[in-house]
Every structure is written in C-alpha cells, then in structure tokens.
Amino acid sequence: MKVLAIGRNYTEHIKELNNERPDEPVIFTKPDTSLITRNRPFYYPDFTKDIHYEVEILLKISRAGKKIHEKFAHKYYSEIAIGIDFTARDMQQKAKEKGLPWALAKGFDGSAPISEFIPIDDFDLANLNFHLEVDGEKRQEGNTNLMLFSFDYIISYISNYITLKKGDIIFTGTPKGVGPISIGNTLTAFIENKKMLNCEIK
Numbered sequence: 001m002k003v004l005a006i007g008r009n010y011t012e013h014i015k016e017l018n019n020e021r022p023d024e025p026v027i028f029t030k031p032d033t034s035l036i037t038r039n040r041p042f043y044y045p046d047f048t049k050d051i052h053y054e055v056e057i058l059l060k061i062s063r064a065g066k067k068i069h070e071k072f073a074h075k076y077y078s079e080i081a082i083g084i085d086f087t088a089r090d091m092q093q094k095a096k097e098k099g100l101p102w103a104l105a106k107g108f109d110g111s112a113p114i115s116e117f118i119p120i121d122d123f124d125l126a127n128l129n130f131h132l133e134v135d136g137e138k139r140q141e142g143n144t145n146l147m148l149f150s151f152d153y154i155i156s157y158i159s160n161y162i163t164l165k166k167g168d169i170i171f172t173g174t175p176k177g178v179g180p181i182s183i184g185n186t187l188t189a190f191i192e193n194k195k196m197l198n199c200e201i202k
Contacts, residue, residue, distance in 0.1 A: 001032055001165070001167040002032070002165070003029060003031070003032060003035065003112060003170075003171070004029055004030075004169070004170050005027070005028050005030060005056075005170070005171035006025050006027065006149065006154055007022075007026035008021070008022050008026050008148075009026075009147050009148050009172060009173025009174075010147060010148070010176065012146075012175065012176035015176070016176050016177075024149075024157065025153075025154055025157050025158070027158060027161075028102075028103070028106055029107065030085075030111060030112050030171075031107050033109050034107055034108065034109065034110065035112050035169075036112065036113040036199065037113075037114060037116075039197065039198045039199065040113075041199065041200040041201070042113060042202065043202050044181075044183050044201060044202065045108060045109070045110075047091070047108075048090055048091055048108075049090060050090040051086050051088055051089070051181050052086070052087050052181070053132060053134070053139070053140070053178060053180075054084065054085040054086070054087060054140075054174035055083075055084055055085075055131070055140045055142070055174055055189050056084070056085055056171045056173060057080055057081075057082060057128065057172050058080060058082060058114060058117070058171055059077045059079075059080060059151060059154075059169070059172060060077060060078075060079045060167065060168070060169055061077055061155075061164045061165065061166055061167065061170070062076060062077055062079070063075070063166055064165045065163070066159055066164070067160055068155055068156050068159040068164070069156060070152050070153055070155075070156040073151070073152035073155040073156050076155055077120070077151070077155070078119060078120055079118060079119055080117065080120055080123070080125070080128075081114055081115045081116060081117040081118065081196065082114070082115045082189045082190070082191050082196045082197055083112055083113060083114035083171060083189075083197070084113045084114075084132070084187060084197070085106065085112060085171055086108075086110070086111040086112065086113075086181070087105055087106055087178075088104070088105040088108065088111075089105070091105040092106070113187075114169070114197070115189065115191075116196070123191075123192070125144060125151060126144060126145060126150070127144065127145050128143065128144040129141075129142070129192050130142055130143075130189070130190060130191050130192070131189070132177075132187060132189050132190075133189075134181070134185055134186070135185055135186055136186075136188075139177050139179060140174070140175055140177035141175065142174070142175030144172075147172065148173075149173075151172060154170060154172060155170070182201065183201050184201060185200075185201040186198065186200050
C-alpha cells in the first residue's frame with residue numbers, strides 16, 4: 001500500500017501560498033508510517049516549529065491498474081475518506097528555497113491522520129462539500145467542483161507513471177484556509193455534515 005498526494009489542486013490555496021498554477025497534477029508521496037487511524041492523537045515533533053493543517057478528500061484504490069483511461073477511472077475506486085496532510089512549512093520553505101525535494105516536510109511520521117473509508121454511493125463526487133474545524137471553529141471549507149483536476153483525471157494521470165494497486169490511498173488536494181496547529185488543538189473534519197475525523201494535537 002502506498003500513499004500518493006496531489007499538490008496545488010485548488011486555485012485559492014495556490015494563491016494563498018503564492019505558488020504557480022500547475023499545468024498538470026503535482027504529485028508527491030507519503031510513507032505508510034505517516035498514517036494515523038482510528039482518531040489517535042498527533043504528537044508534535046521536535047524538528048519543526050510550524051506545522052500546518054491541510055484537509056483533503058481521499059480516494060482508496062479498489063483494483064490494480066496501469067495506464068487507466070480517464071473515462072474508466074471511476075471503476076478503480078468505490079470508497080472515500082477525509083484526511084489531514086500535515087506539512088512542516090518551515091522545512092518545506094527551506095527546501096523550496098534551495099530547489100530541493102520537500103519529502104521530509106510532508107512525509108514525517110504521523111503527518112497523515114485519516115478517517116475511516118465510506119462508500120461513495122450516497123455522494124455526488126463532482127459536488128462534494130467538506131470542511132475542517134479547529135477547536136470548534138471552521139477554518140477550511142471546500143467543494144470538489146473547485147478542483148483543477150478531477151478524481152478521475154488524477155487516477156488516469158498517476159497511472160501513466162505509477163501502477164496503482166488495491167488499497168493505495170490518494171490525497172486529492174486542499175482548499176484555501178490552511179494554517180498552523182498548536183499543542184492542545186483538536187481538529188475535526190467533515191464530509192458534507194458527517195463528522196468523520198477527530199485528531200488531538202499533543
């Protein structure tokens with residue numbers, strides 16, 4: 001099982017970080033050790049002082065595929081979840097300034113709390129609302145109709161380069177409103193109005 005993620009997939013988030021709008025999906029990876037499941041807490045590491053939350057809709061691949069045509073991509077997933085892509089912003093910025101990869105800023109242990117996966121049957125995936133609250137205050141709010149690259153396009157694009165296997169998880173990008181976390185915060189994430197994820201920062 002591997003964890004793949006899409007950067008810069010919402011225009012307003014691109015603007016808030018002063019990034020370039022991409023012509024094609026920006027792909028990065030997280031190791032499986034980044035995952036936090038079952039609402040376990042996140043322990044703030046000592047190698048960074050500026051971790052940001054980035055809430056995202058997740059896809060779980062349900063069958064293996066390579067070079068998947070976009071029109072068939074919907075056959076390769078049947079469940080979604082919500083997750084948080086924790087980013088060590090200070091480490092990321094330092095790497096970007098030097099033109100170096102920012103794998104450590106995204107892939108450190110515990111950097112990906114995720115909810116349980118639920119069937120897609122009851123959702124309109126092209127018009128899906130989701131949001132994140134920090135200590136009960138809404139901080140991020142998104143809708144999949146604002147994505148630059150759709151779920152199916154993402155799957156098709158990735159599969160041209162990387163074979164997708166059953167159980168792989170894809171983070172599909174974050175909307176505007178990212179910000180720092182602090183010890184003592186509680187982050188709660190919702191798909192539509194369904195509470196899906198709770199993560200305490202310790």
